[in-house]
Amino acid sequence: MIFFRTAFAKLENQSQKSRSLIQKDKGISIRRQCELLGINRSSLYYAPSEPDPLPNALDEAIMARIDYWHTALPYLGSRKLVIKLNEDGYPVKRKIVRRLMQKMGIYAIYPKPNLSARNFKEAIVPYLLRNYNVAFPNQVWSIDITYIPMPHGHMYLTAIIDWYSRRIVGHYLSDSLDTESVIYAVREAVKECGIPAIINSDQGSQFTSDTYKQLLKDLGIRQSMDGKSRWADNIMIERWFRSLKTEQIYPNEYDSPRELRKLINDYVDTYNSLRPHEALDYKVPDEIFYSCFAA
Template sequence: MSATFFRTAFAKLGRPSQESRNMIRKDNGLSIRRQCELLGLNRSGLYYTPTGPNQAAVRLDESLMERIDHWHTRCPYLGSRKIVAKLQEEGFSVCRKTVRRLMLKMGIYAIYPKPNLSKRNFKESIVPYLLRDYTVSFPNQVWSIDITYIPMPHGHMYLTAIIDWYSRRLVGHYLSDSLEAESVIHAVTETVKACGVPAIINSDQGSQFTSDDYKNLLRNLNIRQSMDGRSRWADNIMIERWFRSLKTEQLYPNEYRTPRELRRLINQYVDDYNNIRPHEALGYKVPNEFYFACFAA
């Protein structure tokens, strides 16, 4: 192959690529250095072989995340130090830095007052908590939204759920493999289509809820946004308790291997929770009865 061939090939390729690397030959009359010069390649790049993620490390992280979720659900007041102790009791050789990294990845935090409740955006993105001493008198007046981590046999999923304060009815939920803002935007959009527009939606100060896309959605729907006060974990406790009930009563006792099976279990629990589970706070009525009675009156 001649130098002219390499110049022509480089002009066609436009920029260095795997295809151009594959054109390098040891027996074409040009040195490796000269071929790299003509193709615009860094010679050291020829000897680099990309490696995928360490599968053993990935499996270890998934095992740790499953146990972290177990202990967080069972004892939501445990911080990273105490979770490290529980994991070490179970035979895991793990440090606090690893546990904190995984808790951040899962989007969970210990339920007790502390300065930093969750990963936040800039301070100007935080909005006030609107529900202190606030009386809820009818459905769709106030909703709470949050996200929880759910372990899978291979990987994990995230569940976004929305609950109505007045009736305790689970009005919307969405299962996703992503912790991005798109999941909460989808959940709110579909829930509004099914149930109408609430007056207020309350959330924690997580990055999904401080994102511009989420804030613009609520603004366009004329929904007032409320966020938990700093160091006030109990402000969104209603949805946190629902997540705990879902996991301890439905997900932990049952097997699920695929997102479809997990989705079926969640849908079944939501249906049972809304239709057959009485609440003392509702005079032992079920959420759906309490929710729809107001519209029938």
């Protein structure tokens, strides 16, 4: 690929030099000069246009509002999101909203088919956690990805939560919705916290990919996936994403990925080490997680 790019760049540079030799009113017609230099006459009149930033900026603004309403009212589907967006001053149609929701990797949280893009049917694995008793840390983790708006563009956050202690054991901020980000988050979480028995996810393409499945197999981790139409199977990490956005992301300003990353890191540190949970008998996640490994 690098070879072809280099060759193309050389050809384009040579073509530009040839076009610079074309001169008017020199006794030879423009057509004849082009024939002698071996270039297309139409290329003399072509000026590449810069991409229009307005459509992309509008998409980003609409996605930011979709994320806001999805966080506040996660059960809203594309039809009702269209109504809220129209009320916000964005005269969009359902087709646009559905396209942007797919780009963001989100879907309405209520009993309905999972709309996350996924791999072939044979890549889906069973949900292992129905009526499953979680009794200690690193028994079950949940992993998911969420969209986060930026002043110019957007980012994606992959996060992993331990079911027993409610501790965030790993997270990674990326500018793309790809499998590599998920792989990195899992590797770093395992490096810091150990190997879980099970990791649960939705049926998104990142989690049905051969690379992700092979990673879990190599680490000796059993893979579990939400059942079709069972939005609540991974609700623990979904709730944490909502808390992160409503308590930390939306109330604060950030202009760069570096500033956003610091906001997320600060929230994770506070959540893990200082925030008591009713479900943990008002203890903090770090205390529950690490006390089980104490001698």
